[in-house]
Amino acid sequence: MILFLLSQLTVTAQRNIMFMTTENNRKHQVEKAQSKFEKLITADTLSILSAINKVQQDFFAEGYLTAGIDSMPVNGNTQAVWWKLGDVYSLVQLRMQSETASILSQSGLRIVNFEGKPFSPNQFARLTNNVLKYCSNNGYPFALVKLDSVEINGANISAAFVLDKGPLIVLDTAIVKGNAKISEAYLFNYLSLKPGSAFNESQYKKISLKLKELPFVAEVRPFEIEYMPGIARPVFYLQNKKASQFNGVVGVQPDNANAGKVYVTGDVKLRLHNAFGRAELFDLNWNNPLPRTQDLKVKMSYPFIFGLPFGIDFDLTLFKKDTIFLEINRQLGFRYLLAGNNSIRVFAGKKTSDLISTKGYSSATTLPEYADVTGLNYGLGLQLEHLDYRLNPRRGYALDVSASAGTRTINKNAKIKAELYDSLELKTTQYKAEANADVFFPIGQRGVIDFGAIGGFVESPSLFSNELYRFGGLKTLRGFDESSLTASRYVIGKAEVRMILEQNSYLLLFYNQAYYENRSNEAFFSDHPYGFGAGITFETKVGIFSFNYALGSQQDNPILFRAAKIHFGLLNYF
Numbered sequence: 001m002i003l004f005l006l007s008q009l010t011v012t013a014q015r016n017i018m019f020m021t022t023e024n025n026r027k028h029q030v031e032k033a034q035s036k037f038e039k040l041i042t043a044d045t046l047s048i049l050s051a052i053n054k055v056q057q058d059f060f061a062e063g064y065l066t067a068g069i070d071s072m073p074v075n076g077n078t079q080a081v082w083w084k085l086g087d088v089y090s091l092v093q094l095r096m097q098s099e100t101a102s103i104l105s106q107s108g109l110r111i112v113n114f115e116g117k118p119f120s121p122n123q124f125a126r127l128t129n130n131v132l133k134y135c136s137n138n139g140y141p142f143a144l145v146k147l148d149s150v151e152i153n154g155a156n157i158s159a160a161f162v163l164d165k166g167p168l169i170v171l172d173t174a175i176v177k178g179n180a181k182i183s184e185a186y187l188f189n190y191l192s193l194k195p196g197s198a199f200n201e202s203q204y205k206k207i208s209l210k211l212k213e214l215p216f217v218a219e220v221r222p223f224e225i226e227y228m229p230g231i232a233r234p235v236f237y238l239q240n241k242k243a244s245q246f247n248g249v250v251g252v253q254p255d256n257a258n259a260g261k262v263y264v265t266g267d268v269k270l271r272l273h274n275a276f277g278r279a280e281l282f283d284l285n286w287n288n289p290l291p292r293t294q295d296l297k298v299k300m301s302y303p304f305i306f307g308l309p310f311g312i313d314f315d316l317t318l319f320k321k322d323t324i325f326l327e328i329n330r331q332l333g334f335r336y337l338l339a340g341n342n343s344i345r346v347f348a349g350k351k352t353s354d355l356i357s358t359k360g361y362s363s364a365t366t367l368p369e370y371a372d373v374t375g376l377n378y379g380l381g382l383q384l385e386h387l388d389y390r391l392n393p394r395r396g397y398a399l400d401v402s403a404s405a406g407t408r409t410i411n412k413n414a415k416i417k418a419e420l421y422d423s424l425e426l427k428t429t430q431y432k433a434e435a436n437a438d439v440f441f442p443i444g445q446r447g448v449i450d451f452g453a454i455g456g457f458v459e460s461p462s463l464f465s466n467e468l469y470r471f472g473g474l475k476t477l478r479g480f481d482e483s484s485l486t487a488s489r490y491v492i493g494k495a496e497v498r499m500i501l502e503q504n505s506y507l508l509l510f511y512n513q514a515y516y517e518n519r520s521n522e523a524f525f526s527d528h529p530y531g532f533g534a535g536i537t538f539e540t541k542v543g544i545f546s547f548n549y550a551l552g553s554q555q556d557n558p559i560l561f562r563a564a565k566i567h568f569g570l571l572n573y574f
Helices: 002-008 024-035 045-061 098-106 121-136 184-190 201-205 207-213
Strands: 016-021 068-071 078-084 090-095 144-153 156-164 175-177 217-228 231-240 245-254 262-273 281-288 293-302 310-321 325-337 343-355 372-387 396-411 427-443 447-459 469-471 485-487 489-502 505-520 523-527 530-540 543-553 565-573
Touching: 016 024, 016 045, 045 078, 045 121, 098 121, 098 156, 121 144, 121 156, 201 207, 207 217, 207 231, 310 343, 343 396, 372 427, 469 489, 485 489, 485 505, 489 530
Parallel strands: 016 078, 090 156, 175 231
Antiparallel strands: 068 078, 144 156, 217 231, 245 262, 245 565, 262 281, 281 293, 293 310, 310 325, 325 343, 343 372, 372 396, 396 427, 427 447, 447 489, 469 485, 489 505, 505 523, 505 530, 530 543, 543 565
16 A cells, blocks of 8 residues: 555645545545544645544445545645445454353443444454453453354455363462562552452553552562463562661751750651562651650551551650650551552540649649540541652642541649639540641652641540641641641641752742631630741662751741751651
């Protein structure tokens, strides 16, 4: 065909193209084809050939199996293409075995969808692909199909559709090549593969994407499938990826209690991930955000208990504020594990907040802003994550939301007059909800913009200050002291623009806008603080170093450069 067309075309730089036919009863089809190329006012020879080929394929798809070019005269700058379409061929009968018809139906198609309709190569390809796809996803990856006993009577076609399923293939154990420390049981559970199950090609198409989501292994070469009689054995090429980390952050902030002086804040994080090859996690975070304040967080998790898509986790938080109160929060959760790092979680928690020093409270005529409180809560959470690179993503999203409800009890303190509690309902229902989300968009070759939000609310009668959220600082609202703001409900929006220097290095500009309410101690206060600044993160031989300079304003106060917050950080993976 190509040689024929080339022989008919005269080489000209540019030329108009016009499709025509001598068959009056086929004029509409040719005019429809011409309409697709109305914008092709002038074209070179290759463009004309491409247009002709597309038109012929369209004719075949409509059942004009004998459509062809009659002649291609040239009149000035106009290239005419005269078509002879012929008859529309129809498939009047498609014979197949009952098993094949059943497979066809399960694949989403039925014989009646084809019989009595114009026959085309596209039609047969659709039928074939659906049947082969169904077979390859149900244990028969070597299935073959063909049209047999084809009969043509005028423009009517009848044929037999023959399916040869081939041997049944089941999944065998996996082979892991490389230095990755990962158990086969965990790998199969994570990838939703089950030894002895029928071969399913759709599962294999998702493997590389799922492996990319794992923080502690890297696929250095695409996986392969080894076929042996009756079995398929996946071969993975995996290497360890640094996932455990040590993170040290140091901050320098003005000491508001001592004019002209500063104090140093600290934040130390130890994270052990996949130390035993089963994706288990141990996370410890200690910091002193304010003078004489200590904050300790410990988290442990273990996925795929007994080889099932369920995991267990435990959280312990201790917060001590000067000599005022000590808060202990314990939470036990169970997760239903989805693809990648996604999961649905149910949890139960107990929180106790006890006064440390009650000096001066015995003579108080009103309740202090802090109280002895115990809470039991039960909740549900959802975690979704799809990032192209977790340390420095260029695109993707991350979402973590939770909601809970439970009982909250105010415990009478013996050092405080009992009658001061008379106006309070000591046992009430408390509601909580928290959310953290980020969306990353690439800008050009090196730019990234990160839109994010974090927020939460706690709701119950007569809230005390030690029941509120504490926020502010590097991880929440930059430009403010660590955990310096308290709220019964808050939301912080973030816009951050990054310029990628290297894989783990970037410059950034950021703006944070917050709104919060404080409904505690029978009072109400709200504000809309904001913070902005710039920073740099870059990779060194000892880890990923970060520097941030931030300014903030609240209660409509002016920006003060002497109150700027400077944060240093070091993230070391091992």
